[in-house]
Amino acid sequence: MELVLDIVSWILLSAGGFFVLVGGIGALRMPNLYTRMHAASVTDTMGAVLVLGGVMVQAGLSLAAIKLAAILLFLLITSPTASYALAHSALLAGVKPDSGCAADPEGHP
Amino acid sequence: MTVLFGIFLLTLVVITALAIVHTKNLFVAVMLLGIFSLLIAANFFLLDAADVALTEAAVGAGISTVLFLGALALTSERERAATPHRWLSLAVVASATLVVLYATFDKPTFGDPNAPVHQHVAPWYLEKTPEYVGIPNVVTAVLGTFRGYDTLGEVFVVFTAGIGVLFLLSGGGPAGPPKRQARPDGSAIGLRDDLIPRVVARLLVPFILLFGLYVQFHGDYGPGGGFQAGALIAAAFILYALVEGEGRTLEALPRSALMALTVAGALLYGGVGVAGIVLGSEFLDYSVLASNPVTGQQIGIILIELGVGMTVTGVLLSIFHAFAAREQT
Amino acid sequence: MYYAVTIATLVTMALALIRALLGPTVYDRVLSVNMFGTKVVLLLSVIAFLGGRPDFLDLALAYALINFIGVLAVLEFFKSRAARRSAEHNQGKAS
Numbered sequence: 022m023e024l025v026l027d028i029v030s031w032i033l034l035s036a037g038g039f040f041v042l043v044g045g046i047g048a049l050r051m052p053n054l055y056t057r058m059h060a061a062s063v064t065d066t067m068g069a070v071l072v073l074g075g076v077m078v079q080a081g082l083s084l085a086a087i088k089l090a091a092i093l094l095f096l097l098i099t100s101p102t103a104s105y106a107l108a109h110s111a112l113l114a115g116v117k118p119d120s121g122c123a124a125d126p127e128g129h130p
Numbered sequence: 131m132t133v134l135f136g137i138f139l140l141t142l143v144v145i146t147a148l149a150i151v152h153t154k155n156l157f158v159a160v161m162l163l164g165i166f167s168l169l170i171a172a173n174f175f176l177l178d179a180a181d182v183a184l185t186e187a188a189v190g191a192g193i194s195t196v197l198f199l200g201a202l203a204l205t206s207e208r209e210r211a212a213t214p215h216r217w218l219s220l221a222v223v224a225s226a227t228l229v230v231l232y233a234t235f236d237k238p239t240f241g242d243p244n245a246p247v248h249q250h251v252a253p254w255y256l257e258k259t260p261e262y263v264g265i266p267n268v269v270t271a272v273l274g275t276f277r278g279y280d281t282l283g284e285v286f287v288v289f290t291a292g293i294g295v296l297f298l299l300s301g302g303g304p305a306g307p308p309k310r311q312a313r314p315d316g317s318a319i320g321l322r323d324d325l326i327p328r329v330v331a332r333l334l335v336p337f338i339l340l341f342g343l344y345v346q347f348h349g350d351y352g353p354g355g356g357f358q359a360g361a362l363i364a365a366a367f368i369l370y371a372l373v374e375g376e377g378r379t380l381e382a383l384p385r386s387a388l389m390a391l392t393v394a395g396a397l398l399y400g401g402v403g404v405a406g407i408v409l410g411s412e413f414l415d416y417s418v419l420a421s422n423p424v425t426g427q428q429i430g431i432i433l434i435e436l437g438v439g440m441t442v443t444g445v446l447l448s449i450f451h452a453f454a455a456r457e458q459t
Numbered sequence: 460m461y462y463a464v465t466i467a468t469l470v471t472m473a474l475a476l477i478r479a480l481l482g483p484t485v486y487d488r489v490l491s492v493n494m495f496g497t498k499v500v501l502l503l504s505v506i507a508f509l510g511g512r513p514d515f516l517d518l519a520l521a522y523a524l525i526n527f528i529g530v531l532a533v534l535e536f537f538k539s540r541a542a543r544r545s546a547e548h549n550q551g552k553a554s
Binding site for chain 1: 477478498523
């Protein structure tokens with residue numbers, strides 16, 4: 022039973038680590054602000070769910086698991102909200118969603 | 131392995147610090163300062179210093195960024211051109227750096243068990259804390275009891291800083307400048323026109339306040355205490371002010387209440403000290419607060435942490451409101 | 460077991476830092492600060508629990524809160540700055 026839990030948590034942690042890394046590479050290589058935001062926020066949430074899920078499997082039923090569930094719930098609620106607020110602000114400020122366009126002409130520094 | 135992680139994080143710290151010094155745009159510098167504080171907090175965490183990491187994250191990465199942006203709104207966003215030929219200052223900085231680097235060669239190796247701090251200082255506190263104070267978190271015991279004067283000084287420094295900022299910005303009196311609810315071009319204040327952040331923030335504010343109270347009172351058993359809790363509760367009110375506008379936040383917690391909170395916190399701390407004298411012992415001796423000295427110490431620590439939390443909350447929120455009010459007028 | 464995910468998170472933090480240093484618009488930098496924040500939360504959770512110190516999870520929760528509030532504050536600040544600039548621009552055009 023221990024071995025099964027260990028294997029499950031290892032799989033979840035590795036998958037989470039993979040998503041986190043993909044998000045980082047995407048944020049660096051994508052051509053435009055909005056595509057970068059897409060890469061960063063989607064993989065953020067997915068990676069967080071998998072990594073925290075993996076750690077929760079290791080925790081069993083304890084106070085630590087409840088705290089981890091609280092962290093996960095909090096990240097699930099606030100991370101997409103922050104991405105939405107960022108995208109909305111960027112759109113209102115005039116950053117164009119064309120692909121390949123890196124900055125708007127008036128140049129927010 | 132932890133040492134390798136620490137070295138990696140410190141390398142990122144150096145890169146960030148170089149970028150902060152290099153950039154001429156102050157917004158970029160403020161963003162990078164947020165990242166810098168996070169890296170330092172992660173480093174403290176790797177060194178097992180949880181209380182310091184929590185304070186650094188809460189105050190340095192969160193509240194400081196908000197206050198810096200508030201200050202930047204009142205000034206320009208580009209750094210003034212540097213004066214050329216600063217050879218004297220470069221020479222002073224270079225020589226000071228070399229002296230400090232030379233001094234580190236005499237220090238004991240990192241983590242050496244024979245270092246004096248591990249032979250004399252740390253074991254004394256680890257033995258005496260259960261005997262005199264009886265709480266599990268030694269950091270809170272050192273902060274609250276063994277080095278209580280230091281923390282008294284810190285509370286009064288925070289209080290003085292708050293008074294100084296309010297004095298400079300002149301917007302902090304109970305009468306205050308007239309508060310307008312709309313911007314010059316008629317758009318709503320705050321993220322009020324954004325429905326999603328508003329709903330989410332209104333959902334979260336009670337839980338953040340509850341978490342702040344948990345951190346305040348749990349400081350005896352785990353990482354926590356007055357400074358961190360004050361920063362978290364102030365952050366909850368700042369979140370409310372961001373989505374609902376400053377006017378409604380001032381209706382919820384008016385400036386007079388903030389000033390009362392700040393003053394009451396400092397007075398509480400000083401009062402506990404004076405209570406020690408009144409009950410027949412020295413200033414800031416908590417053992418006389420109850421019949422059992424250990425219980426007295428615990429009561430004393432809870433009261434002074436409460437004082438610290440109240441003052442920090444009051445000061446941070448007063449400074450935030452002072453900046454926000456100035457920006458409107 | 461947890462070294463793999465810790466190393467992945469640290470590498471992603473470095474990549475986010477590069478984006479913060481490079482990003483042409485200021486929103487790129489805000490994005491990278493947000494991403495950095497959630498990576499720090501993950502790093503703290505993994506090291507706290509799997510390093511044997513479950514009572515340090517409070518830090519991760521506090522940090523997640525502060526990151527969210529910090530990002531919203533920054534965005535609010537940019538909006539108010541843009542609103543003030545357009546108001547001055549309109550006043551300048553009208554006068």
